[in-house]
Amino acid sequence: MALRQIRLSDDELLRKKSRVVEVVDNKVRQLLDDMAETMYNTGNGGGLAAPQVGILKRLVVIDMGQGLIKLVNPKIISQEGNQEVIEGCLSIPNTFGKLIRPSKVTIAALNENGQAIELTAAGDLAKCFCHEIDHLDGILFTDLVTEYIDSDMVNV
Numbered sequence: 001m002a003l004r005q006i007r008l009s010d011d012e013l014l015r016k017k018s019r020v021v022e023v024v025d026n027k028v029r030q031l032l033d034d035m036a037e038t039m040y041n042t043g044n045g046g047g048l049a050a051p052q053v054g055i056l057k058r059l060v061v062i063d064m065g066q067g068l069i070k071l072v073n074p075k076i077i078s079q080e081g082n083q084e085v086i087e088g089c090l091s092i093p094n095t096f097g098k099l100i101r102p103s104k105v106t107i108a109a110l111n112e113n114g115q116a117i118e119l120t121a122a123g124d125l126a127k128c129f130c131h132e133i134d135h136l137d138g139i140l141f142t143d144l145v146t147e148y149i150d151s152d153m154v155n156v
Contacts, residue, residue, distance in 0.1 A: 001030075001037040004053035009092045009140065018049075018056045018136040021072050024114035028059065032070045032112055036061045045090045047128045049135035052091050060132040064125050074109035074133055076102075077118070085127045086149065087141045097145030101127045 007014055021028055031050065039048040039061055050059040060071040081103035088096045104122040107129055111117050121129055131141055 001033045003041055004034050004038045006038065006042070006048075006052055006090050007054055009089075009142070011091075013054060013056065014051055014091060014135070014140065015138040016051065016056055017138050018051055018058045021057050021059065021110075024072050024110055024112065028057075028072065029112050031055060031057070032059060032061060032072075035059065036063075036068055036070070039063065039090075042090055044088075046124075047132040048090065049132045051135050051138075058136050060136070062125070062128050062132060064128050066125070069119070070112045071107070071132075072110040072112070072114070074107050074129070074136070076105050076130070076133060077108045078106040079126075080104040083123070083127070085124075087127065087131060087145075089131070089141055092140065092142060094151050095142065096149050096151055097142065098147045098149060099141060099144040100146065101130050105129050107133070 035048050039045040046064045047062040050057045058073045062069045079102035082100050083103040085101050105126045106120045
């Protein structure tokens with residue numbers, strides 16, 4: 001495994017749409033492992049999308065405290081309700097804001113072995129799924145912020 005450099009918000013690559021992964025092979029699995037190691041070494045990251053490490057592929061890793069989730073080609077297939085959330089981003093350090101996300105989402109993806117999976121999440125995990133999938137489409141949370149908040153008021 002290897003630590004990857006996280007791209008910051010002024011990097012144009014973060015605004016590009018990621019490509020679908022056609023084959024889940026050892027190279028993809030290695031990249032997912034590298035992304036997970038990078039995320040865990042940030043100290044406060046709950047998720048990381050491949051564009052954040054300079055790779056325009058539809059890959060995401062998430063760990064919101066329930067264990068590592070590795071997703072290939074994730075997409076939201078249903079959503080319910082709304083929740084006001086506070087978000088930050090590893091690519092936009094020390095910036096936090098309030099925004100509205102679905103309170104519950106179901107996603108379809110492939111796992112690291114290329115098997116089709118569906119996951120349903122509510123609350124913080126739903127927020128994280130939305131945040132990371134947005135990255136795959138070149139959307140940053142700052143595009144959706146309704147109100148910025150002082151980083152001293154955020155418990156990260």
